[in-house]
Amino acid sequence: MGKMVNLKIDGKEVQVDEGTNLIEAAAAAGVHIPNLCYLKGMKGIGACRLCVVEVEGGKAPVVACNTKVKEGMMIATRTERVQEIRKFVIDLILSMHPLDCMTCTKAGVCNLQQYAYDFEIKESSFTRKKFGYPTDEANPFIKRDPEYCVLCSRCVRVCKAQGTNVLEFSGRGVGAKVVTAQDKPLQESGCTFCGSCVDACPVNALLEADRWRKGREWEYEKVDSVCLSCGNACSITVSTKDGEVIKINSAAAEGIAEKYICALGRYGFDSLTSETRLRTPMKRVGGELKETSWEDALAIVAEKLKAAGGDAAFVSSANILNEDAFALKKLAAEVVKTRNYDSSVTLYSDYDALRSGTADLEDADLFVLVGTAPDQWARVLPALDAVIRKRMSEGGARLLVINSGEPRIASAASAVLRGDEVKMIEQLAQAVISKGVKAPKEMISALAHVDPSDAAMAAADLFIAAKSPVVLSAPSLYKAAANLSLIKEEAVSVPFEANAKGVVLMGLTSEGKKFKEIVSTSSKVLYVIGEVPVGKRPDTEFLIVQNSHITDLATQADIVLPSTAALESEGTIVDYLGRIKEVRKALEPAGDAMPHSDIFAAVSGAMGSSLKKAKDTDVKKALKTKVKVAFSPFKRDKDLEIDGEKFIDEINRSTVNGSRLLWLKESEKAVVA
Amino acid sequence: MSEPAKKDEAPKKDMKDVFAAVENIKCPVQKSQRFVEEFLSEPMCGKCHPCMLGSYEALVRLKRISAGIGDGADIKAISRIADQMLEGSRCIKGKDTAKFLLGEIKGEAFAEHLAGKCSARECPNYIMYRVIPEKCVMCGLCKDACRYNAVLGEKRNSFRAGYLPFEIRQKRCVKCGDCLPACPYGAIEVVEEKTAVLV
Numbered sequence: 025m026g027k028m029v030n031l032k033i034d035g036k037e038v039q040v041d042e043g044t045n046l047i048e049a050a051a052a053a054g055v056h057i058p059n060l061c062y063l064k065g066m067k068g069i070g071a072c073r074l075c076v077v078e079v080e081g082g083k084a085p086v087v088a089c090n091t092k093v094k095e096g097m098m099i100a101t102r103t104e105r106v107q108e109i110r111k112f113v114i115d116l117i118l119s120m121h122p123l124d125c126m127t128c129t130k131a132g133v134c135n136l137q138q139y140a141y142d143f144e145i146k147e148s149s150f151t152r153k154k155f156g157y158p159t160d161e162a163n164p165f166i167k168r169d170p171e172y173c174v175l176c177s178r179c180v181r182v183c184k185a186q187g188t189n190v191l192e193f194s195g196r197g198v199g200a201k202v203v204t205a206q207d208k209p210l211q212e213s214g215c216t217f218c219g220s221c222v223d224a225c226p227v228n229a230l231l232e233a234d235r236w237r238k239g240r241e242w243e244y245e246k247v248d249s250v251c252l253s254c255g256n257a258c259s260i261t262v263s264t265k266d267g268e269v270i271k272i273n274s275a276a277a278e279g280i281a282e283k284y285i286c287a288l289g290r291y292g293f294d295s296l297t298s299e300t301r302l303r304t305p306m307k308r309v310g311g312e313l314k315e316t317s318w319e320d321a322l323a324i325v326a327e328k329l330k331a332a333g334g335d336a337a338f339v340s341s342a343n344i345l346n347e348d349a350f351a352l353k354k355l356a357a358e359v360v361k362t363r364n365y366d367s368s369v370t371l372y373s374d375y376d377a378l379r380s381g382t383a384d385l386e387d388a389d390l391f392v393l394v395g396t397a398p399d400q401w402a403r404v405l406p407a408l409d410a411v412i413r414k415r416m417s418e419g420g421a422r423l424l425v426i427n428s429g430e431p432r433i434a435s436a437a438s439a440v441l442r443g444d445e446v447k448m449i450e451q452l453a454q455a456v457i458s459k460g461v462k463a464p465k466e467m468i469s470a471l472a473h474v475d476p477s478d479a480a481m482a483a484a485d486l487f488i489a490a491k492s493p494v495v496l497s498a499p500s501l502y503k504a505a506a507n508l509s510l511i512k513e514e515a516v517s518v519p520f521e522a523n524a525k526g527v528v529l530m531g532l533t534s535e536g537k538k539f540k541e542i543v544s545t546s547s548k549v550l551y552v553i554g555e556v557p558v559g560k561r562p563d564t565e566f567l568i569v570q571n572s573h574i575t576d577l578a579t580q581a582d583i584v585l586p587s588t589a590a591l592e593s594e595g596t597i598v599d600y601l602g603r604i605k606e607v608r609k610a611l612e613p614a615g616d617a618m619p620h621s622d623i624f625a626a627v628s629g630a631m632g633s634s635l636k637k638a639k640d641t642d643v644k645k646a647l648k649t650k651v652k653v654a655f656s657p658f659k660r661d662k663d664l665e666i667d668g669e670k671f672i673d674e675i676n677r678s679t680v681n682g683s684r685l686l687w688l689k690e691s692e693k694a695v696v697a
Numbered sequence: 698m699s700e701p702a703k704k705d706e707a708p709k710k711d712m713k714d715v716f717a718a719v720e721n722i723k724c725p726v727q728k729s730q731r732f733v734e735e736f737l738s739e740p741m742c743g744k745c746h747p748c749m750l751g752s753y754e755a756l757v758r759l760k761r762i763s764a765g766i767g768d769g770a771d772i773k774a775i776s777r778i779a780d781q782m783l784e785g786s787r788c789i790k791g792k793d794t795a796k797f798l799l800g801e802i803k804g805e806a807f808a809e810h811l812a813g814k815c816s817a818r819e820c821p822n823y824i825m826y827r828v829i830p831e832k833c834v835m836c837g838l839c840k841d842a843c844r845y846n847a848v849l850g851e852k853r854n855s856f857r858a859g860y861l862p863f864e865i866r867q868k869r870c871v872k873c874g875d876c877l878p879a880c881p882y883g884a885i886e887v888v889e890e891k892t893a894v895l896v
Contacts, residue, residue, distance in 0.1 A: 072746045073785045085784065109747065109785035112777065116750035150774065151757045175746070196743040198753040 031097040046088035047075055050101060057101050058110055058139055060117075060226050061176040062089040064279030066185060066418055072176055073113055074139070076106045085109065111143045117174050119148035120155070120198065121227070128228050132241045135226035136174060157201060162209040163691075164233050164684040165217040165291055170201050172229040177202075179221035179230055186284060187413035187436060188400060190215045202229075211691045216400050217287040218410070223273055232271050232290075239265045247610040248275045250597060251289035252343045252522040252590045253679065254672050256407035257599040258285045262293075262591055262610035269293040269591065269611065280386050281414040286406040288676060291684055293591065296614065298682025300573045302586035303615025313584060318616060318626070321583055325551075326630035328566045329360045332548035337564075338365035339542050340532065341554025341675060342521035345595030345607055348620035349523070349530035350638040350646070352553065359628045359635065363536030364547070367527045368556050368675070370538045372666045373499030373519055378528040379651040381506070381516035382602035383494040385411050390490030392424045394505040395445045395498035396518045397431030397668065404668045405518060408496070408600075409433055422490065424483050426452070439483045446660050449504050451476040453658075455484035456511055463511050466655045487512070500664035503656045510655060518600050520671050526598035530646050540663075552577060553620060554587075557674035570623060572614075573678030586617040593619040596643060604647060710739035712793055724817035725806040729775075729798055730759040736794050748791030751778045755798060762810050765822040772807050818887045821872035825890040828863050832884035835863055842879035845869050 027042040031049060038053035045068055050057045060072040068075075068089025075088040080098035085106050088099075100106075118140060125131050140146075157170035175193075179202060183191045190213045194203045204213035222230045244263035251258045251272075259275035259282075272290050276283040295301070305321035306313040329336050338356045340349070349367070356365035369378065385391075391412050398409035413436060415421040422438040425431065426448045434440050441448040455476035457463050476484070487493055487508075495515035497505035502517035509515035519525065537545065543562040550564035554571055561567055561580040569581040572589035594609040613619075618626070621638065628635040673680075680686055715735040722728040733756045743749045755778045758771040775798060782795035801807075809816060815823035828839070828850075837852035840863070847870040850863030865876070865885075876885050 069744075070787060071744060073787070074746075076785060087787075105784065109781055112781040112785065113746045113750070116746065116754060119754065120750070150754045153753075175749075197737060197741055197749050200743060 029093045029095050031093050031095070031099065033099045034101055040093055042093070044093050046077060046086075046091050046093065046099060049093050050077075050088065050099070055101055057088050058142070059089060060135055060139075060174055061178060063178050063181065063224060065281070065283075066181060069177065069181075072174075074110050076109050077101045078103050078106055107143075110139070111145070114139050114143050115145055115148050116150055118145055119150035120153040121174065122171055123147055129231055129235045129240060130228040134228065153198070155199070155201075160209060161233065163211045163217070164687055165287065166210060166215075166219060166222055167231045167233045167235075168202075168210070169229055169231075172227050173202060174227055174229070175200055175202075176226060178224040178226065182220045182224045185414050185417045186218075186220060186400070186410040187417075188214070188216055188218070188220075191221060211688075212695060214401075216403070216406070217291070217688060218284065218400065218406065219287070219290045220284060220410075223283075235271065238270050244270060245610075247608050248606075249591060249608045249610055250522070250599075250605045251285060251292075252597070252607070253286075253288045253292060253676050254403075254405055255519045255521055255524060255600050256405050257522040257597060257605060258282070258289055258407050259605065260285055260289055264610055267612060269296065281411045281419065282385065282407070284407050284410040284414070286400065286403055286410075287685060287688060288403060288406075288679065292676070292679040294684055295573065295679045295682030296589050296591065296611065298573070298678075300678055300682050301589075301614055302572060302574055302578070302584060303617060304586060305616070306584040308582045313579070313581075318618075321585060322626050322630040325568055325583055325585070325627055326632075328549045328568075329551070329627070330631055332362075332566075333360065334362050335548035336360050336362045336364070336551065337537065337542045337547040337549070338362070338551045338553065339539050339556060339558075340365075340367045340527070340552075341556050342367045342369045342519070342524040342527045343554055343590075343675065344523060344527065344620050345593065345597055346523065346526045346530050346643050346646075347595040347638045348553075348593075348624070349527040349532045350642060351621040351624040351635060353531045354635055355624045355628050357535075359631055359633050364534060364542055365532060366534035366537070366539040366542060367524075367532050368521065368539055369519065369524045369528060370534070371540065371557070372664050372671070373502070373517065373524065374661060374664065375528050375533045376651060377499045377502035377517040378519060378525045380653050381502075381509070381514060383496070383514040383516045384492075385415065385494060385601065387492050388415065388421060388494040389419075390422045390424065390486060390493035391415070392426065392487070392493055392495040392505075392508065393431075393433065393437075393497075394426045394449060394495060395428075395501040396496055397427060397429070397433065398518075399432050399669075401432065402669045404672055405520070408518065412436075422486055424486055439479070439486055441479055441483055445498075445501050446504050446658050448480070449501075449508065450474045450658050451480035452483055452487065453507060453511065455480040456487055459484055459488060461488060461511060464655050467507055467510065470655075470657065498665075500661040504658045504660060506653045507655055507658065509653055515653070516601060520666075520668055521675065522599070523597035525600065525602065526596070526647075529598060530643070552581075555675050555678055557671060559674075570620065571678075572617065573682065575678060585623055586615065587623060588613045588617045588619045592617065595619075595621070598647065710735070712736075712740055712790055715740060722819065724815055724819035725801040725804060726759065726763045726810050726815070727817070727819045729801045730756065730763050732797055732801075733759060733794065736790075740790050742788070742790070745785075745787035745791070747782050747784075748786035748788075748794070751782045751786070752791070752794055754778060762807065763820050763822065765810075765813070765820075767811055769811065772802065772811070775807075776802055814889055816889075818889060823889055824872060825867060825888050826865050826870055826872065826874075826876065827886055827888055828865055829884050829886055830862060832882050833863050834882055834884070835860065836881075837863075838879050838881065839863065839876040839885060842875050844873070844875065845871055847871070848876065 033053040036053040040049045059075040070087040076085040078100045160168040261275040274285045398405035400406040400409045425434045425437040426441045454471040454474040499517040506515040546563040549566045551568045567581045569578040570585040591610040592613045625635045761767040779795040779798040835853040840848040851861035
């Protein structure tokens with residue numbers, strides 16, 4: 025923590041961290057300094073000049089967004105002099121901004137509207153200017169209407185900071201316009217449709233494409249939840265109106281690097297009402313799936329499970345909630361009494377790699393990526409990619425990539441160690457030790473034979489210079505990578521599924537066959553939960569599929585049970601950084617769909633034994649069973665190496681195919697072809 | 698992905714050139730208009746709103762005044778723009794422009810323009826070119842010099858009885874001033890006259 029600085033803003037005393045800018049300091053004192061171009065967490069550019077304030081003893085007004093606090097400063101934010109400048113700028117901007125607030129979708133959250141109100145400007149006193157720019161509506165995600173643009177450049181800067189770098193200015197002065205390279209439509213510009221620019225836009229120039237006449241901000245009910253599409257498990261805010269999702273935004277705090285969600289999280293909600301959605305239980309009658317009632321379906325499931333006993337097997341996706349995993353474990357181990365229950369976690373990780381490690385990305389000044397390849401464009405852990413790039417561009421963090429392939433993020437790295445990851449970690453560790461840094465004895469002796477290369481020596485300097493390095497590793501390499509955390513700070517493994525850590529901590533860890541073995545060997549009854557990367561019916565006498573959408577596997581099942589989708593149930597998960605996140609219900613379940621844990625309770629009820637519902641304390645107790653990292657030999661798990669892009673594609677197939685993301689997938693193919 | 702804009706490229710014109718461009722203009726309205734035009738054409742960087750939007754609006758207002766359709770509100774707007782640009786703009790370029798405008802707007806000239814008078818006789822919309830019949834010798838040199846066929850008249854021939862006196866047709870005249878130096882007898886003059894309609 026830095027030094028604290030005392031200052032007075034409009035007579036209110038406030039104490040803030042050294043290095044804070046005046047806008048943040050004023051916010052801490054409860055004073056809002058108007059601004060259009062300032063973005064929390066990014067360097068102030070002083071373009072809009074709305075944030076001018078007067079400093080006592082200073083001659084000219086200063087720009088609050090890039091003035092740092094000083095001890096004993098006295099700031100006046102509402103003097104006539106600065107109010108005149110603000111009013112002048114708003115007046116000028118209004119002279120080139122459509123005055124259609126009565127039908128504007130952004131009404132209520134538009135900064136310009138608010139300031140026009142604050143400064144009592146009904147219409148501009150300056151000459152009306154109109155440029156007649158066309159609207160870019162060629163994609164179903166982001167609508168760009170330059171007529172509304174106030175040239176604040178927020179969108180350009182967020183896009184650049186996270187590394188997508190699609191938007192730029194063309195022209196200068198009043199006629200300037202935000203464009204893509206060569207003014208191409210967004211889908212041909214390398215845009216990933218993450219929508220960060222939409223969140224940054226203070227006016228109606230950038231908007232979700234389908235928002236027209238779907239209500240405005242004050243009509244929405246907002247629920248903070250978590251996106252379960254991939255291992256990043258981003259925090260989201262779901263806005264609903266009349267039981268329908270209207271939009272989803274990032275729920276991360278303003279100004280932190282983690283304020284990012286990808287297109288999947290932002291636009292995947294269409295699939296909640298898609299045709300492939302399961303609303304009623306189904307059973308196979310004469311070779312065809314027919315709708316049936318819950319009682320009937322549950323009775324059949326119970327009977328089959330009872331008969332199978334130890335020969336039954338359960339496989340689940342790791343996108344289910346902690347409570348679901350807890351109930352599933354109870355059902356499988358205590359009611360059905362089988363030893364074969366597993367989640368898709370074991371396809372890419374061992375259990376221990378998910379039991380330990382926490383990290384704080386916001387504080388990290390060095391990211392070491394071991395084998396994992398986050399990629400916004402391929403939508404593999406895109407938020408991690410964006411966070412790292414933002415921390416690098418705005419927070420001065422460094423990046424060290426250790427990878428045997430050519431991940432896209434390597435091009436942004438400060439240093440790259442290319443080659444077999446385990447060998448490279450050994451070299452890095454040895455290089456760090458050879459420079460006189462302390463390490464456990466076992467590690468020193470295990471590394472005695474290693475002779476670090478020059479690249480490793482250079483990378484070691486980065487590692488030594490960093491105050492709080494964070495090692496992010498592919499689960500298959502976690503054992504080796506975690507050794508680095510014995511030298512300094514943290515290491516975490518980054519799984520591909522949202523609640524991979526949670527399901528393991530909840531005890532959904534097989535005592536018999538693992539996932540791969542279950543789906544490749546024969547079983548009496550196979551109970552599949554969620555969307556798993558299995559397309560063909562495994563060899564089983566009776567297949568039960570429990571999912572929110574009808575999948576390829578579900579069409580081959582004997583019984584299909586409809587479960588709630590991500591935004592329809594509530595509970596907790598544990599994200600890749602080891603944080604507990606609350607998943608909240610934003611919508612009522614579609615049709616007769618039930619949460620996984622309720623279905624498990626009902627199945628066990630039909631089998632004649634009651635299943636206790638997981639209580640908060642049960643979950644919390646289970647979450648405490650964390651393992652301490654100890655030295656383990658530098659080795660990798662060969663069987664756990666999978667293609668992340670393919671895996672994430674497979675577990676999100678229903679979401680993508682049931683939403684406008686399908687359009688994106690097709691158009692990306694078209695651009696490549 | 699696009700390359701970031703080239704930063705090292707030095708602007709071709711700087712403020713010195715802007716000042717040089719208006720050095721010989723006498724009419725404050727013309728002078729201000731030209732100054733802002735020159736400023737917007739190159740040195741204006743567009744990095745802050747008061748200067749970027751303000752100077753553009755000032756130009757719109759100046760054009761109105763020099764076109765003869767201005768009113769008191771335009772002068773007020775210009776002086777407000779200049780005041781606030783001086784306070785609020787980011788760099789010396791915007792402040793210089795503001796100071797220049799404040800200096801020019803101070804005198805009587807702007808108010809005179811609203812009354813339909815350009816004392817320096819430089820605003821095209823406030824002046825008229827006229828042939829002084831007493832001085833004209835009907836040599837036809839002005840007719841040759843006029844690129845817009847605005848001069849009407851027939852060269853006088855001694856062997857012919859009648860003739861058509863030379864005059865300038867105001868509808869065609871664009872006030873380029875090419876005829877002035879063409880006349881060796883000083884028979885063309887500039888008179889003040891506010892035109893009612895903007896072309």
